[in-house]
Structure formats: structure tokens, C-alpha cells
Amino acid sequence: MKANTVLDLTKLPAHGLGTVSPSWWGTLAFMLIEGTGFALTIVIYLYLMSLAPRWPLGTTPPDLLAGTTLTVLLLASLVPNILVGRWARGQDLRKVRLGLIVMAALGIAPLILRAFEFPAMHIKWDQNAYGSIVWFMLGLHTTHILTDVIETLVLTCLMFSRHGDTPRRFGDVTDNAMYWNFVVATWLPMYACLYWIPRL
Amino acid sequence: MKAARVVALGLGAIACGCSGNQSALHPYGAPAIHVEHLIVGIVALCTVVWVLVMATLGAALWRRRQKKVETEISQQWLTMTVTAALALTVILIAGMTIASFYTTRAIGLPAKAALTITLKAQQWWWQVTYAGSAAMPGFQTANEIHIPVGQDVQILLESADVIHSFWVPSLAGKQDLVPGRSNSLLLRAEKPGVYRGQCAEFCGLQHSHMAVLVIAEAPADYTRWAVSQSADAIMPAGPDAAAGRTAFLAKPCAACHTVRGTAATGTSGPDLTHVGSRQTIAAGLVETTRGSLAAWIADPQTLKPGNNMPMVPLTSFELQDISAYMESLK
Amino acid sequence: MTRSKDGELRDTALSDRELKRALAVTWSAPPGLWGALSTVDHKVIGRRYVATAFVFLALGGVLSMLMRLQLAQPEARFIGPDRYNQIFTMHGSNMMFLFAVPVMQAMAIYFVPLMVGTRNIAFPRLNAFSYWIYLAGGLLLWIAFVVDTGPDVGWFAYVPLSGPQYGAGKRADVWAQMITFTEVSALAIAVEIVVTVFKQRAPGMSLDRLPLFVWSMVVTSFLVIMAMPAIMIASTSLILDRLVGTHFFNPAEGGDALLWQHLFWFFGHPEVYIIFLPAVGMVSTIVATFTGRPVFGYLATVMALIATGILAFGLWVHHMFVAGLPRLGESFFTASSMAIAVPAGLQIFCWLATIWAGRPVFKTPFLFVIGFMVIFVIGGLTGVMVASVPFDTQVHDTYFVVAHFHYVLVGGAVFPLLGAIYYWFPKLTGRTMSEPFGRWVFGLIFVGFNLTFFPMHILGLQGMPRRIYTYQPEMPWSGLNMFISLSAIILAAGFLLFFIDAIRSARSGAVATANPWGASTLEWATASPPPPYNFARLPVVDSREPLWTEPAELRVAAGLGVDRRELLITSVAEAVPEARESSVGNSIWPLLAALATTVALVWSIFSPWAVVWGSIPVAVSLIGWFWPKGVPEDES
Ligand code: HEA
Ligand code: HEA
Ligand code: CUA
Numbered sequence A: 001m002k003a004n005t006v007l008d009l010t011k012l013p014a015h016g017l018g019t020v021s022p023s024w025w026g027t028l029a030f031m032l033i034e035g036t037g038f039a040l041t042i043v044i045y046l047y048l049m050s051l052a053p054r055w056p057l058g059t060t061p062p063d064l065l066a067g068t069t070l071t072v073l074l075l076a077s078l079v080p081n082i083l084v085g086r087w088a089r090g091q092d093l094r095k096v097r098l099g100l101i102v103m104a105a106l107g108i109a110p111l112i113l114r115a116f117e118f119p120a121m122h123i124k125w126d127q128n129a130y131g132s133i134v135w136f137m138l139g140l141h142t143t144h145i146l147t148d149v150i151e152t153l154v155l156t157c158l159m160f161s162r163h164g165d166t167p168r169r170f171g172d173v174t175d176n177a178m179y180w181n182f183v184v185a186t187w188l189p190m191y192a193c194l195y196w197i198p199r200l
Numbered sequence B: 001m002k003a004a005r006v007v008a009l010g011l012g013a014i015a016c017g018c019s020g021n022q023s024a025l026h027p028y029g030a031p032a033i034h035v036e037h038l039i040v041g042i043v044a045l046c047t048v049v050w051v052l053v054m055a056t057l058g059a060a061l062w063r064r065r066q067k068k069v070e071t072e073i074s075q076q077w078l079t080m081t082v083t084a085a086l087a088l089t090v091i092l093i094a095g096m097t098i099a100s101f102y103t104t105r106a107i108g109l110p111a112k113a114a115l116t117i118t119l120k121a122q123q124w125w126w127q128v129t130y131a132g133s134a135a136m137p138g139f140q141t142a143n144e145i146h147i148p149v150g151q152d153v154q155i156l157l158e159s160a161d162v163i164h165s166f167w168v169p170s171l172a173g174k175q176d177l178v179p180g181r182s183n184s185l186l187l188r189a190e191k192p193g194v195y196r197g198q199c200a201e202f203c204g205l206q207h208s209h210m211a212v213l214v215i216a217e218a219p220a221d222y223t224r225w226a227v228s229q230s231a232d233a234i235m236p237a238g239p240d241a242a243a244g245r246t247a248f249l250a251k252p253c254a255a256c257h258t259v260r261g262t263a264a265t266g267t268s269g270p271d272l273t274h275v276g277s278r279q280t281i282a283a284g285l286v287e288t289t290r291g292s293l294a295a296w297i298a299d300p301q302t303l304k305p306g307n308n309m310p311m312v313p314l315t316s317f318e319l320q321d322i323s324a325y326m327e328s329l330k
Numbered sequence C: 001m002t003r004s005k006d007g008e009l010r011d012t013a014l015s016d017r018e019l020k021r022a023l024a025v026t027w028s029a030p031p032g033l034w035g036a037l038s039t040v041d042h043k044v045i046g047r048r049y050v051a052t053a054f055v056f057l058a059l060g061g062v063l064s065m066l067m068r069l070q071l072a073q074p075e076a077r078f079i080g081p082d083r084y085n086q087i088f089t090m091h092g093s094n095m096m097f098l099f100a101v102p103v104m105q106a107m108a109i110y111f112v113p114l115m116v117g118t119r120n121i122a123f124p125r126l127n128a129f130s131y132w133i134y135l136a137g138g139l140l141l142w143i144a145f146v147v148d149t150g151p152d153v154g155w156f157a158y159v160p161l162s163g164p165q166y167g168a169g170k171r172a173d174v175w176a177q178m179i180t181f182t183e184v185s186a187l188a189i190a191v192e193i194v195v196t197v198f199k200q201r202a203p204g205m206s207l208d209r210l211p212l213f214v215w216s217m218v219v220t221s222f223l224v225i226m227a228m229p230a231i232m233i234a235s236t237s238l239i240l241d242r243l244v245g246t247h248f249f250n251p252a253e254g255g256d257a258l259l260w261q262h263l264f265w266f267f268g269h270p271e272v273y274i275i276f277l278p279a280v281g282m283v284s285t286i287v288a289t290f291t292g293r294p295v296f297g298y299l300a301t302v303m304a305l306i307a308t309g310i311l312a313f314g315l316w317v318h319h320m321f322v323a324g325l326p327r328l329g330e331s332f333f334t335a336s337s338m339a340i341a342v343p344a345g346l347q348i349f350c351w352l353a354t355i356w357a358g359r360p361v362f363k364t365p366f367l368f369v370i371g372f373m374v375i376f377v378i379g380g381l382t383g384v385m386v387a388s389v390p391f392d393t394q395v396h397d398t399y400f401v402v403a404h405f406h407y408v409l410v411g412g413a414v415f416p417l418l419g420a421i422y423y424w425f426p427k428l429t430g431r432t433m434s435e436p437f438g439r440w441v442f443g444l445i446f447v448g449f450n451l452t453f454f455p456m457h458i459l460g461l462q463g464m465p466r467r468i469y470t471y472q473p474e475m476p477w478s479g480l481n482m483f484i485s486l487s488a489i490i491l492a493a494g495f496l497l498f499f500i501d502a503i504r505s506a507r508s509g510a511v512a513t514a515n516p517w518g519a520s521t522l523e524w525a526t527a528s529p530p531p532p533y534n535f536a537r538l539p540v541v542d543s544r545e546p547l548w549t550e551p552a553e554l555r556v557a558a559g560l561g562v563d564r565r566e567l568l569i570t571s572v573a574e575a576v577p578e579a580r581e582s583s584v585g586n587s588i589w590p591l592l593a594a595l596a597t598t599v600a601l602v603w604s605i606f607s608p609w610a611v612v613w614g615s616i617p618v619a620v621s622l623i624g625w626f627w628p629k630g631v632p633e634d635e636s
């Protein structure tokens, strides 16, 4: 077959950002997978609730303090997070470095608060199905915070290394910021479910 | 409808030719009869659909073709045909959905059943409990359900361990027995007879040997049976059976089995008060004879590997006596 | 050879010969074992995946022959209940999780990038990782089976039988963890396929020019993405119940046995379309090529795919019709299940119209498509039968259902797959499979299949439940069972012949040209097998059948760099070029990450602490994977 050149690609940029980059779409797809997972845990929670004679089963509703503080903290972290994303799109290395450090700290803080959330449920995972599902939901969300924190830490190191100052790294930072938004967003329905549904 | 029946029954009879007592195609109970009508109808309809599709496929493959390429007309004609076929599909599935819906209603439980029996499945046998009444105390039996012919009988389905499924195809479709839940099913035999059923949900090692018999008899016969079952076990008459009774009570048997009227009150195995009157033992495994009882008691693990009755060491005399005792428990 | 101002070497500066040489240098994997372990070429990985999946098919087939041996006679004693239960569970799990789903995705790994005209799949390292994880899951299952720890609770592992109380030992854990392995790999591939199709299509390949096989894989991938989390959560909670004493499925403590069934089938039903839809895409491809015309009703076919995908999530309860749910709710699921006959029928009608209007050429791939039509329509119609609640109360968990799902799985998926292997073999290996052999393979499998599985319908209606290791002589089933077992030998002979033909042809078949069937899609626009970079110059597309509109010439784009692995990013809907993008180079880290993950997952069958300690090496390997190595692909 003869090749007949009909299109010139020489002018195209060597790398795409945002919706042009495959990793953005990949992140989105993984968010879809995990979002489905979160949604299912909520469905399981409601399903078990619908079967139980009373809810929460065998205990009192969870204490609000730790969970609510964490929620507020997560919501507050959105501000620097969105800024980091913006700086990364502007390829401002200094600000991105700073923002990442802040975000790493804002990722670790909820992990500490989470340690107080488990006891606030007043039940262990192996006491009954209510205990199982709340620990499962908290655990699942914790792993998400944890993985994002690790990713943020690695990215922070990267941005301080000689590999930092390239559009590709900035793209990684925006994707990471997008993922953190997701981690926060998924928490809100879980928070409502874990803390407020038992109070209804 | 008659032609349809021939198609489906023809299929069923190809290699059978038997009058099975465990077959959806030989229904003797009202629910099963309703479902059989539905099966025959749907199978016939689908057969027609398949034949039509195959005829079209054959024609499309081997039709004579002209040299010239297709024209606009033929495109339009194809579109119309595909649309028509699609419309027909919608109509047919709507029809089948409605037919199913009405059949579902027909086989549902009536507001009030003449008799309610509790069936509790366990690995791998069926515990059957008849509630008492003013005239007669309640009683338990195993692996054999007696019902009066021509009456609505509600079976309450429960499970002691894993999920099982109660299925006596000649009388009704199946229904699962789920731990932690209670289901129920309508049985109504139109003809006296012995109908075999089998656990249909995989439940572990001996899922294959978890049969159940439903014996439908005239109401008078049924009542006679129920009264005799509600009585305590008889005292054995013969000397070996009497010795068997003693041995039975001395051995671990009594820890698992109940023989009403004796000190044996175990509940992890079937109630043996009238075991000699049942047609089979060990959930349809073998016919009840003195020989089969002896074989079972001597070595249950070879006959039904993995079942929950252990081999109890017995001398050959003890074994003989116990088997005689078991057989005498009519 | 001149470099552009920015020092990059572009293909515009090279002659065809030079370009191919330069691209080969950039895109090849190192030779030898290291190259084999570190390659990220979608073709190498895809081929490996397909071959592995077929090995699992053969193994699963051998298991089925063992079952047929045991079932040929009443009260046979070849295989005891304990082993039999492991065998049918292995057969089902192996066929579904290690053969059918992976093989379809594997075909996509190989062909989707070629069909959309790009140089590698999106996220090639993830792709490599997914293969290793899949292999590890398969090995876990089979090694466990060999050492008598194979799962024995059925392929849907109903609780409480699989729970802590009744599923003693590690058997059920092996099953649950095998699920984790295969689902991780399946999810990874789904993401790769979606992104490849959305962002890496050849310029001009707007969504309405996407080949039907690619469409089917897009829909399938979305099904994977939406359905597999359910089984991941289910199997994880099962392991938690078994290992750390949670009570998700324990009715005594507020859990529920049916929760498992809901979760399993919310995945399990879409699962069967995850297997079936790619096969549909294969059928469309083969029908078009062997009738010499585009599939009639492109839009209708795509709509049917999407409709099936959406409806697939509204049917799961039809597997639970006798579990004791409210009857009214069940009737809804009867209606939705039957409704799926509409898109299925639409596709059948479109293919029939295509054949009618076209000129069929009776080559082996097309024979398999004909076989597919005959068998799948039966299977689909029996599906409609079991979708009726009252009908199902009689045939659920009997051999009637066994017949239904083999008709749809083997007829609806394996037949198109075998056709696709015959069809694409030249592209996979550069050689052609034997046509006379192919006819024999088809004949034996077609006849053997129907003789084996048709009688199972009758057995089911005659009251034979499934999953029984034996039955009593007084049951009227022995004649048919013997007949089935004997027929299965014909079926097995057909498969054996297929394997022989494939192995023989791969070594010494006739050498294939670039486009031996005169097909229309882009994978045929490059050599058989394609070079590591797939296309020396990326094709430009302006119709649905790029190779038919202008058979003599290929319209291409120029201007990509050759110093780094470079491919083209285009817009989602219209495939307008947006950017050049690098595609990562070879790496051993995916293998290391897979090893670390395997250790963590297998260990976690035994101790919950494995999750904590095992995640450290996983994290290390992931950092190694993503840390830039200073190669051109990492920078931009
Ligand atoms: C490739 C896999 C595949 C496919 C495509 C299907 C397709 C269908 N399946 Fe099947 N199914 C399985 C794999 C598959 N199934 C498996 C593995 C199981 C068992 C799991 C287990 O228990 O182990 C199962 C079990 C199963 C059940 C549960 C049975 C039971 O356990 O009791 C049901 C019930 O509704 C069902 C229904 C259907 C329906 C309605 C379709 C429809 O999609 C079929 C649609 C197609 C057609 C109808 C034919 C073409 C249409 C026409 C020619 C138009 C004209 C048609 C009409 C007028 C009706 N299937
Ligand atoms: C895609 C999926 C798939 C495929 C292809 C098959 C293929 C076959 N299946 Fe299977 N089957 C299932 C999926 C599948 N099955 C599932 C999901 C179940 C339910 C399990 C459960 O209940 O949990 C099941 C259950 C099942 C049962 C019911 C078991 C029971 O309930 O007790 C039976 C019984 O006959 C059976 C038979 C067969 C046979 C004879 C084949 C034949 O088609 C196989 C033919 C193939 C071969 C015989 C291989 C030939 C190869 C060689 C001879 C080796 C050569 C090798 C080299 C040269 C490398 N299957
Ligand atoms: Cu009880 Cu199967």
C-alpha cells in the first residue's frame, strides 16, 4: 500500500495537559471505579439497616466530634488543593513546591483524626454487621487518603528533584489535585451516612 | 396449544419414555401443572422463533444472487424487515412476560392453607415438623412429608446451616431455604402418589444425596398416618429389638437422635421415633430394610461420604440388635 | 537526516527505510529474557495473554472431561464428592475468571490499538502489570487445586457455605483472593482500553467511524468498570468475615446471606455480557469481511451494544428468583431480562440483513459465525425462558440452566472467539491457520457441542439438579448422561485439533500478507505481524471502512518524533489531533510490583497483618515504577 501524507503534525505540542493528557483520563477512570465502590458500600450500609430491627445495631450513634472535625478539615484542604492545581497549570515551580508541602500536611492530619473516628463508632468490626460495615467504610476511605498522601509525598520529592520542572510533572500535580478533590467529595456522603443516618 | 404440547413433551420423551416421579414434565400438583403449561407454551413459541431465524439465515446464505450490487430499494426493504422483526420481538416478549405474570399469581400461596408444615433443611437431610392440634400433639419426622391430596399445603422453609433448596418438580417449582430467613411454598397434589424431590442448591459434600419424598394420600389416610406418627415409639416386641433398644440408649446414638418415649432426645440427627415406617433412610439414599439400616449404622461414611453421622463402633451383635430395633420403629 | 530546530528528529526528515529503522530502535524491547520480562509492547503482552487464556481453556476443558467421566454412570466412584466439588468450582471459576473474560480483554489489548491506528495502548506499564497479576492469580488457583486446597463452593461461592463456619480450611479464601487478582487485572485493562479509544484514535476516526469491535470493547470496559467493584467488595468482605470475624453475611449478628447474592450477581450478570459483547464485536467484524460489505445498521448495532450494557445492570435478581424475594419485584426482573432480547435480536437481525445483502465467503471464521448464530439463538431463547419466574422455579439450578449458559458461553462467546482466532491469526503471528483443518475443527466442535449440551435441557426438566457428583440408578438420567459424556469426547477432539492446528500454524503455517482477507479495518494496514511501532506513519481516516474506500493507498499523517516513543493524542469525539505524547519505555518495575502485590495478597489469606507489611514493598515498587529515569519519554 502506498502511503500518502495528508496531515502535518509537526506543529503539535510534545505533551498535553488536562483533558489532552491520557493520565487525566486514566485518573478519571479510576475515580469512576472507586466511586462505584464507595457507592456500593453505602448501599450495603442502607441494606443492612433495612434488615435490622433497630439502627445502629447494638450501640449508640457515633460521636460527632472527630468525624466532623475531619470533614471540616477535608473541606478546608480543598482551598490549597485547588490553588496547587492552578499553580501547576501555570507551571509555577516555587508555589507548587510550597503547595505540595501544605497538601502533604493536610493529608496527614486527617489520618490522625481518623484514629479517633474508629473508637467514636462505639463498636468493633467483629461485634455485629453494623460494626463490620462502618469499619469497612472508614477503612476503605482511609486507604484512599493514605494512597493520596503517599502520592503527594512522592510528588513533593519529585518537584524538589531535577526531574521537577517539566510540563509532565506539572500535569501529574494537577491529576493528583483532582484525585484529592475526589477523596474529599466521596467522604461527604459517607460522613452523612455514618454519622447522621443513625441519628434519623 | 396441543401442537405446542407435543413439541415440548416430544423433546422430553426423546430419551425418557418413563413416567418419572421427579420431573417438571410430569406434573401432578396444581402449581406444577400451571408451570408446565407455561413451559410448553414458551418452549413452543421459542422453537418457532428459532426456526424462523434459521430459515432466514439459510436463505440469506444460499439465496441466488444477481450480479448487480444492491440498490436503494433493497436498503429500504432491509430496514423495513429488520424493524418488523424487532416489533415482533417486542410483542412476543411482552406476551411471555404477561403469561409469566399470570402464572406467578396462580402458583402463589392462598390466603389460608389447610395445613402448614415446617421444613428445616440441614446438611444433608430434612427435618419435618407438624404442628400439634387439639386432637393430636405435634411431631417431628425426617426426609418424608405426608400431605393430604387435593388440599393446599403451606411448607415453611428454614435452614439450620447453609442454603438449601426444596424442589419436588412433579408438585411445584423450587424455593430456597435460607438461614436467617423464612420462605414458604405451596404444595397441592392432585393425585395420590409418591413424589420424589431433591435439594437443588449446592450445599456441600452430600448435596447429591439430599432427597426428600412427598407422599400424597387421601385425607383419611393422611390423618391416620399423622395420628400414628404423633404417638411415642412402641416398645419393641422381639428379644433382639429389645436388646437393640438398650444398646441404642447406651451408645452415643441417643446424643444425636430422638426416639420419643425414651431417654434419647438428641436433635442433631433425624428423629427416629418412627424411622421404620419411612420408605428410605439417609435422605433418599437407600430403601429402609433391616439390611440397609445395618449397613448404614455400621458405616455411614462409606455410604454417604462426609455426612454428619459418625461411625459408632459396635459389635456385630449390637449392630444386629440395633438394626432390628430401628426396623421395628414403625 | 536533518534534525529540526529544537533538536528533535521528526519522521518528516526521514525516508521510509530510515524511518522504519529509527522507529524500530526506539520501540523495540531488548532481546532475550530481560526484554521478555520488561517489555510493554501491547502486542507481545496481548499475545501472551491470549496464549495463557487458551491454556486455561484447555485446563478447564480437561476438568470438564473429568466431570463427564464421573457423571457418565450413576453412583460412579471415579471421583469422590470432595474432589468433584473442587473440580466443578475450578471449572466454572477458571472458565469465567481465567479464560473467558481475560481472553476477550486480551484480544482487545492486541487489536484495539491497531484498529484505532495508534502505536501502543494507553498506560503500557499498567498493561504489563495486569498480565503478571493475572498470571499470578491463575497460578494461585491452580497450585491450590493441585495441593488439594482448590475452592469447592461453586463459582459464585454462596455464603454461608463459603463463610467462616462451613467453609473450613483455606479453600474459599483462595477463591476470594483469586477474584482480587483477576479483577485488578481486568479493571486495569478496562481503563487502558477506554483511554486508548478515547484519546489515541487515528486522526479523523470520529466516534461514528469506530470499528464495531472497538465499540464493543468500549462498552465492555465500562461494564467492567461499573461491575467489578461489586465483586471486589464482596470478595473482600468474605475474606474479612473469614479472617477477622466481621459479620457481613452472618444472619445471627445482623448480616445477611442474600446480601452476598445481591453483590455477586450485581457483578455476575454484567459479567456474562462482559464475555458476550466482545464476541459480538468479533462477529460484526467477521461478518463484514466475509460478506464483503459493511455491517447493516451501524448505528443500530452500536445502540444495541450500549442498550445491552445499560440493561445489564438491571437484571441481577433473575439469578435469585427462588431465593424468596417479593414476587412483585421479581416480575420486574422478568420484564427487564426479557427486554434484553430486543437489543440481542436487533443485532442478529442486522447481521442477517448484512449476509442477505452481501456475498458470503465460506471460510473458517465465517463458519464459526454461522455456528454462533445457530447456537447462540438457542441459548438466548433459553435465557428468555429462564427469565420467566415460574419457568425458572422449575429449572433453576438444574441442567437446564447448565445447558443455557453453555449455549450462550460456548456458542455465544467461544465460537466467535475461535472464528476470531482463525481470522486474526495472520495478524497475531504472521502466519495463516489451515483451512481444511479449520473445517474439521468447526465440524467437530459444532456437532460435538450440540450433542453434548442439547440433552442437558431435557435432563434439567427431568429433575436433574446441577452440581451433583453422582445420582442414583433409579433416576431416569443415566442414558442421557452417558450419551452426553460420549459426545463430549467429540467436542474435546475438536478443541484438541484446534490447539494442534494453532501450534502447528504458528510455527510453520503459510506466511501471511498484510491483508489476506481483504478486510476494511486499520489493523490490516500494517504488516503481519505488525512491527513494534505498529505503523511507520499514523493512518488518517475519513470513512468507516478506511481500507475499502481507497484500497491502493493509505492516507497518513507526518510530523511525529522518532527519538522517543511518540504517539498522537486526538480529541474524544472527532479525533482531531491535539498533542504528540510520549509512550513509556520498557520497564521491569511492573513485574516487580506484581510480585510484591502477589506476596501481599497471598499472605493476606493467612494474616491480616500482611496488608500492613505487604503494602510496603508494593509502595516501593510503585515508586520505582513512576520515578522518572531521565529517558526522553519521561520529559517533554
Ligand atoms: C455469554 C454469556 C451469557 C449470555 C449472553 C446470556 C444471555 C441471557 N441470559 Fe443467561 N446466564 C449465563 C450467561 C449468559 N446469559 C450464565 C453463565 C448463567 C448461569 C450462572 C450460573 O448460575 O452459574 C446464566 C443464567 C441466566 C439466568 C438465571 C437462571 C437460573 O439460574 O435459574 C437467567 C434468568 O433470567 C438468564 C437469562 C438470560 C437472558 C434473558 C439472556 C439474553 O441476553 C438473551 C438474549 C438473546 C436472544 C433472546 C436471542 C436472539 C434474539 C432473537 C433472535 C430475537 C427474537 C427473540 C424473541 C422473540 C424472544 N441467564
Ligand atoms: C466459558 C465458559 C465455559 C466453557 C467454555 C465450558 C466448557 C465446558 N463445560 Fe462448563 N461450566 C461453566 C463454564 C464453561 N464451561 C461454568 C461457569 C459452570 C458452572 C460451574 C459451577 O456450577 O460453579 C460450568 C459447569 C459445567 C458442568 C456442570 C457441572 C455440575 O453442575 O456438576 C458441566 C457438566 O457437564 C460442564 C461441562 C463442560 C464441557 C463438557 C465443556 C466443553 O465445552 C469443554 C471442551 C474443551 C476441552 C475438552 C478442552 C480440549 C483440550 C484438550 C483436550 C487439551 C489439549 C491441550 C493442549 C494441546 C495444550 N460445565
Ligand atoms: Cu441441600 Cu443441596
Ligand SMILES: [Cu+2]
Pocket: C268, C269, C272, C315, C316, C318, C319
Ligand atoms: Cu444473568
